[in-house]
Amino acid sequence: MKTYFITLLVLASATLGSAQFGGNLSDGCKNEMTTLLGDKDINKCFPFASVAPLASSTSIPDQNTLKSAADAICGAPKCSDDLVAKTLNEVKTACQQDISNKNPLASLVNAALSLYSPTRDSICYKNSTDGYCFIESQAAAQQILQSAPKGQDPAITLAGASKDVVCTPCNKAIFNTYFNYQNTNPNAFSDIQQVTDKDINTAKSALQGKCGKDFIDGNVGNSKEDPQKFQSESANQKSDAASLIANRMSLVVLVGSILAAL
Incomplete structure (x- = not known):
């Protein structure tokens, strides 16, 4: 499962x-x-x-x-x-x-x-409408992957996904929370199947490739910030779809997605 x-x-x-x-x-x-x-x-x-x-x-x-x-x-x-x-x-x-x-x-x-x-x-974490961030992120990930052509590589699917559903205040809060914890507690991830330090670093690179270098900067930020304002403020952040495709771990790490299959 x-x-x-x-x-x-x-x-x-x-x-x-x-x-x-x-x-x-x-x-x-x-x-x-x-x-x-x-x-x-x-x-x-x-x-x-x-x-x-x-x-x-x-x-x-x-x-x-x-x-x-x-x-x-x-x-x-x-x-x-x-x-x-x-x-x-x-x-x-x-x-x-x-x-x-x-x-x-x-x-x-x-x-x-x-x-x-x-x-x-x-x-x-709550979003701008007082809903739970992880539910928002899960729904977005499911929609992105389920709407893709049958058999398409998920990495390519997510590379082409709109930034406004991937690079959100909720996802910034969630990913920085996990990555900050991994920085100070690296052994906490050692027992998680199919996730290695290399995978985590690759995921960081993939997210920065999609959302800009400031998306994964150690700052949780305000998950309740208005998404349109957040997108406007990050509009000048350079994204790199090629980086996302190259970093295979990104295929399910984005948008509060799947890091492990237990």
Whole structure:
């Protein structure tokens, strides 16, 4: 199942909240998941029960369902770095074999905890109409890819996509949040399948090729800025479609898109 990177936290919460711990988990890992679900401190900031209905979904949930889940996640206080690090260490220890064997649930929870901080921040960014940025970005990515001619290379599809749906205040906020986190926590990305440091650097180059060098500058900016004003201010930024095509990782990194297939 292709999983939007930005929904890792949502889907991990849903799966744990449903208490559906099948999938050939080892006994030690299954026990750790059960302990995690009942942890008082984690439950204060990780709303398992509120998003549990998502666990039954076999595809990317619809926008209303994602909004309800985001409301629950963003309505709770953010988990502290110390609590997340402690929990991640416990999961890695108990589920080491499961993660190595690429068990879907263990891999999903490991990824969600590894990237909890930037993912939680990105889920909660709002756009100029007070909608969630990640839902806007997901919808744009789906529309771009689904409207392409059958069999066309996604890199070429995205190279030709309009800048006003790719180079948005929301996407600037989301991508800079993840890239800034990667700069200070490079090991957080090491367990994510199909994503390497080279891929991340290539994605940065691709985004700068499409949106201009200032798009990935470490500045999250204002995700709620009016898109037309944002486009006007960045109109003089040189874009390079050839760079986008050359950087293959860009085919699903743009527009809050897919960084990993779990």
